[in-house]
Amino acid sequence: MTTLAELNAARDAAAAKMKQTDDGQPITRVVVGLATCGIAAGAKPVLEAFEQAAQAAGLSSVRVYQTGCIGMCQFEPIAEITVPGQEKVTYVNMTAGRAKEVVEKHLAGGQVIEEYTVGAVTK
Amino acid sequence: MAVKPLADTEFYKKQTRLALRNCGVIDPESIEEYFAVDGYQALAKALTQLTPEQVIQIMKDSGLRGRGGGGFPTGLKWSFTAANAADQKYVVCNADEGDPGAFMDRSVLEGDPHAIVEAMAICGYCTGATAGYIYVRAEYPIAVKRLEIAIDAAKKHQLLGKNIFGSGFDFELYIRLGAGAFVCGEETALMTSIEGNRGEPRPRPPYPAVKGLFGKPTTENNVETFANVPQIILHGAEPFAAMGTEKSKGSKVFALGGNINNTGLVEIPMGTRLREIIEEIGGGIPNGRKFKAVQTGGPSGGCIPTEHLDIEIDYDNLSAIGCMIGSGGMIVMDDSKCMVDIARFFLDFTVDESCGKCSPCRIGTKRMLEILDKIIAGNGTLEDVDKLEELAYHVKENSLCGLGQTAPNPVLATLRFFRHEYIAHVTEHKCPAGVCKALLSYNIDPEKCIGCTLCARVCPTGAINGTVKQPHVIDHDKCIKCGACETACKKVHAVYKA
Ligand SMILES: Cc1cc2nc3c(=O)[nH]c(=O)nc-3n(C[C@H](O)[C@H](O)[C@H](O)COP(=O)(O)O)c2cc1C
Ligand code: SF4
Ligand code: SF4
Numbered sequence: 001m002t003t004l005a006e007l008n009a010a011r012d013a014a015a016a017k018m019k020q021t022d023d024g025q026p027i028t029r030v031v032v033g034l035a036t037c038g039i040a041a042g043a044k045p046v047l048e049a050f051e052q053a054a055q056a057a058g059l060s061s062v063r064v065y066q067t068g069c070i071g072m073c074q075f076e077p078i079a080e081i082t083v084p085g086q087e088k089v090t091y092v093n094m095t096a097g098r099a100k101e102v103v104e105k106h107l108a109g110g111q112v113i114e115e116y117t118v119g120a121v122t123k
Numbered sequence: 124m125a126v127k128p129l130a131d132t133e134f135y136k137k138q139t140r141l142a143l144r145n146c147g148v149i150d151p152e153s154i155e156e157y158f159a160v161d162g163y164q165a166l167a168k169a170l171t172q173l174t175p176e177q178v179i180q181i182m183k184d185s186g187l188r189g190r191g192g193g194g195f196p197t198g199l200k201w202s203f204t205a206a207n208a209a210d211q212k213y214v215v216c217n218a219d220e221g222d223p224g225a226f227m228d229r230s231v232l233e234g235d236p237h238a239i240v241e242a243m244a245i246c247g248y249c250t251g252a253t254a255g256y257i258y259v260r261a262e263y264p265i266a267v268k269r270l271e272i273a274i275d276a277a278k279k280h281q282l283l284g285k286n287i288f289g290s291g292f293d294f295e296l297y298i299r300l301g302a303g304a305f306v307c308g309e310e311t312a313l314m315t316s317i318e319g320n321r322g323e324p325r326p327r328p329p330y331p332a333v334k335g336l337f338g339k340p341t342t343e344n345n346v347e348t349f350a351n352v353p354q355i356i357l358h359g360a361e362p363f364a365a366m367g368t369e370k371s372k373g374s375k376v377f378a379l380g381g382n383i384n385n386t387g388l389v390e391i392p393m394g395t396r397l398r399e400i401i402e403e404i405g406g407g408i409p410n411g412r413k414f415k416a417v418q419t420g421g422p423s424g425g426c427i428p429t430e431h432l433d434i435e436i437d438y439d440n441l442s443a444i445g446c447m448i449g450s451g452g453m454i455v456m457d458d459s460k461c462m463v464d465i466a467r468f469f470l471d472f473t474v475d476e477s478c479g480k481c482s483p484c485r486i487g488t489k490r491m492l493e494i495l496d497k498i499i500a501g502n503g504t505l506e507d508v509d510k511l512e513e514l515a516y517h518v519k520e521n522s523l524c525g526l527g528q529t530a531p532n533p534v535l536a537t538l539r540f541f542r543h544e545y546i547a548h549v550t551e552h553k554c555p556a557g558v559c560k561a562l563l564s565y566n567i568d569p570e571k572c573i574g575c576t577l578c579a580r581v582c583p584t585g586a587i588n589g590t591v592k593q594p595h596v597i598d599h600d601k602c603i604k605c606g607a608c609e610t611a612c613k614k615v616h617a618v619y620k621a
Contacts, residue, residue, distance in 0.1 A: 001280050002289045004167045007158070010280075014159035033147060035233040036226070036265055065156075068234015070147030071388040072134060080129070080147075090129040112126050119127025122134060122385065123406065 019084075025061040026084035028107060030054075032094075033078045035069035041076035042095070049096035050079065053103035062107055075121060081106065090118040134385045137404055139366070141374045142190075142350040143390050146234030151269050154276035157237040163282055165353035166241050169248055170290040173356075178249035179205060182352070184360035186372030191217055191308075191345030192423065192449050192525075194371075194438040197352075200342060203332035204250040207340040214246045214255035215317070215336060215343040218266070219301050219308035222421030223472060225452040227376040228346035230388055232259070232266035235350065236273035240296060242352035244283065247294045250342050254295045258313050261300040270298055305422075305476035309524050310343045312478070323480050324524035345450070347376055367393030371437035375451060381417075382457035384409050391436070398432040401455060412457035416540070420449025422469040422476075423529035425536025426462065445536050447529075461558035462541035463548055467495045469533035477526060484527025487518035491534060501561045503549040512538055557620040560604045564621055567608075569594035571617035578608035578618060 001007055019027055032038070032047040047064060054062040070078050075092035079099065082088045089112055091102060098116055105111045114120060129135055140146075149156035157163070169178050183198030204212060216239060220228040232239065243255040259267050274296050277283045285293045299317050301307050307322040314336045316322035335341025351373060355363050363373050371393040377400070380386045384406035391400060401407065401414060408414050416426040425446035427434065434440050441447050456465065470492050479485045494511045497503045515531035515538075522528045538545060547553050554562040567578070567587075574592040579585075586602040589595030595617075597608070609618040 001282070002286075004171055004288070007163055007167050010155070011158045011161065011164070014155035017155065018159055031147070031150075035146075035230055036263075037230075039265070065150040066152070067149060068146040068151050069143075069230040069388055070129075071138075071143070071390075072385070073387045074385070078147075087126070087128050089126055114126055117126050118129050118132055122132050 021061055021063075028059070028062045028084065029082045030062060030064045030107075031067040031080050032064065033068070033070045033076055034066035037069055037073040038076045038078065043077035045096045046077045046079060046094045046099050049099035050103060053100045054107065057103055057108045059103070059107055062103075072118070075118065083107075091116045092118050092121055133403055133406060134387070134389075137395065137399055138390050139374050139392050140390050141354065141363075142231060142347050142376050143234070143388065144354070145238065146230055149235070151234050151236055152272050154237060154273070154280060157235075161357060162237055162353075163241055165356035166244050166248075166282065167288055169245050169356055170288040170292055175205060175249035175251070178245065178356065181356060181360045182249075185355045185363040186360075186367070186370075187348065187351055187355060187363065188371060188438060189345055190347035190351075190375065190450065192420070192447070194448065197344065197348055200332065200344070201246060201250050203330070204252070204340045204342040207333055209251075209340050211254070211337075211339045212250060212252035213336040213339055213341040214243045214250065214252045215310075215314065215331075215341055216243055216255065216257040216346060216349055217308060217310065217313060217343055218257055218259040218263070218346045219313060220260060220263075220346075220450065221303070221305040221308040221476075222423075222450050222452045224380055224454060225378050225421060225450055227378055227388065227451045229263050229266055230376075231346050231350045232263065233269055236266075236269045237277065238350050238353055239270070239346060240273050240277050240283065242349035243296060244287065244294045245352055245356055246342055246344070246349070248292050250340075252340075252342065253293050254297070256297050256299050256317050256336065258299050258301055258307075258317060260303045262303050267298060267300065274298070304478075305472075306478045306524070306526050309526060312524070313343070314341065323478050324526070326523060347451070368435060368437040368440075370439055375436070375448060377451045377453040379405055379453050379455070381455040382408055382412065382460075383455040393437045394435045396432075397427060397434050397436055400436075400453070401432065405455065408455070408457050410457075412459060415456050415458045415460055416462065418454040418456065418465065418469075418533070419452065420447040420529075420532070421452045422472045423447065423525070423532055424449045424452075425532050426456070426465070426540065428540040445532070445539055447532070459556060459558070461554050461556040462537040462544050463495065463498060463554070464556075464558050466534045466537045467492070467499060470495060470530065473526065473530040477530070481521075481523040481527065483518050483521035484523070484530065487514055487522075488527070488530050490514060491518065491531065495534070498545065498548050499559045499561065501548070501552045501559075505546070505549055508538070508542075508545050508549060563604065564599055565597055565602055565604060565606070565608060566619055566621055567595050567597055568617045568619060571615060573615055573617070575615065577611040581607045581611045583607065
């Protein structure tokens with residue numbers, strides 16, 4: 001890339017790719033904190049569990065990504081879920097088992113599991 | 124019931140994320156996701172629309188000051204390197220992060236590595252440097268891996284290399300690993316280490332802007348300093364300069380830890396009151412204990428006591444009370460902590476980390492530690508306290524590099540705000556917080572003791588005498604002050620420290 005126009009095109013394409021699948025479905029974005037703090041707390045199995053459970057449930061518009069430190073290291077592993085058109089939900093103290101549950105109840109069933117969210121553990 | 128969003132929690136409400144804007148948001152191993160959040164737009168703007176002088180002027184106008192500890196104005200630093208003509212100049216990123224307990228820079232590198240790549244290229248453009256080095260401690264393997272991925276991706280997209288954005292500007296970036304010696308975070312030692320030599324400081328001047336890496340003019344900045352650069356260039360100096368206090372602009376990241384309910388990474392606008400960080404963002408002190416002090420600046424900094432809780436955090440307010448922002452470690456201490464013991468903890472660290480090149484630091488800090496040990500053992504005198512203070516100033520004024528010049532700060536700050544604790548150690552032979560073992564004794568309150576024998580059964584030295592249902596007594600000659608009896612008596616609370 002050698003021009004600003006190319007960079008702008010790359011930005012717009014990347015932004016679109018974060019929002020929509022190739023076949024035009026709005027993406028549900030799951031990000032798992034995979035900085036040192038998250039990995040130390042066991043975030044890698046959580047990320048894998050999200051991927052596997054979403055696939056098993058046939059949720060083709062769910063995309064699971066790693067991200068850096070969200071800041072609340074004491075509540076790692078943390079996973080944040082953005083369903084299109086809805087407020088982002090922050091799940092804390094995640095485990096592979098909880099990830100599977102979140103996929104089934106929240107992503108497939110539309111029911112946020114409130115007791116796993118950040119609001120349940122802190123003011 | 125509505126689910127509370129992260130942004131509405133006490134922990135987040137007062138935070139402003141500039142340096143950490145992409146951490147926890149994008150995938151750090153994807154250059155596309157960085158593109159999606161305006162990645163490399165600042166570099167494109169600098170290279171295609173701004174002259175080097177204009178870039179430096181924006182940096183000056185923003186008021187950004189170095190986040191690595193010293194707080195030197197970044198734009199000014201860049202202008203010094205720019206002013207020195209040379210066949211080769213360098214940009215260096217200090218990612219050594221040696222303060223115990225600090226992890227701000229690690230989080231930026233792990234969460235937003237492209238921001239550092241982009242910022243260093245911008246710095247190279249306006250200072251006339253065509254190569255950069257990132258000096259990362261080898262204990263940060265994830266940061267190193269993500270930096271490598273970022274540099275590779277940037278090269279593939281021609282955002283590093285030759286003739287970037289067709290501007291004629293070339294820039295290459297290299298990673299160097301440090302072995303984690305604290306002194307290697309000092310800028311001259313760091314550059315000596317990159318050159319392949321033993322990481323020892325050298326006298327300044329000459330400053331790096333004149334004679335830096337490989338003897339060439341060099342700009343050296345901290346990770347968090349660089350992390351702020353792309354948005355300043357992209358959005359102009361004003362939004363950044365509008366935040367903070369008169370002389371400290373923007374926001375600062377702190378690693379909040381110690382005796383506090385919410386630990387983690389917090390980024391707050393400069394000028395936020397310390398009380399807001401402790402009581403609101405941090406959620407106060409756990410276990411029903413009281414706030415005693417907060418240590419900022421790690422082994423180079425000092426402690427801030429209760430009477431200064433309303434201080435507005437910025438470079439100058441903190442140095443006015445003998446403390447410093449430092450790189451951003453913030454350790455909260457409750458009333459169970461002994462400040463003499465805390466001073467000893469940090470001094471012990473610097474004694475270990477002193478490179479030994481100059482004698483005020485090598486010998487002076489060692490002598491200071493010996494005096495502290497004497498005080499903690501209960502053998503100190505008032506003269507020792509005075510001698511400690513005198514020596515502290517001597518080390519501060521005569522050491523070659525910042526390590527020695529700041530090593531006495533934890534001692535001086537505790538002497539300033541908690542002198543009465545030192546005095547109690549040497550005159551009454553008491554540790555008011557009940558930490559220094561030599562100065563405390565375990566006792567059993569005969570009024571409370573129900574003679575259950577629990578304490579006698581756990582005592583490893585058989586120091587506790589007494590018969591069932593009769594008050595027990597501790598033989599102080601045999602007691603090794605392990606505290607086991609106090610724990611065993613946790614229901615009746617008959618055992619107490621004095
Ligand atoms: C003993 C010692 C250790 C230091 N360690 C670090 C460090 O780990 N990271 C850092 O950025 N600066 C560290 N510094 C400060 C650097 O020497 C330098 O001032 C700073 O990196 C400049 O960047 P800035 O202007 O962006 O803050 C240290 C200084 C001393 C004296
Ligand atoms: S002050 Fe300490 S660390 Fe710095 S050069 Fe002297 S001995 Fe080495
Ligand atoms: S502090 Fe330890 S050694 Fe002393 S009396 Fe209690 S249990 Fe025994």
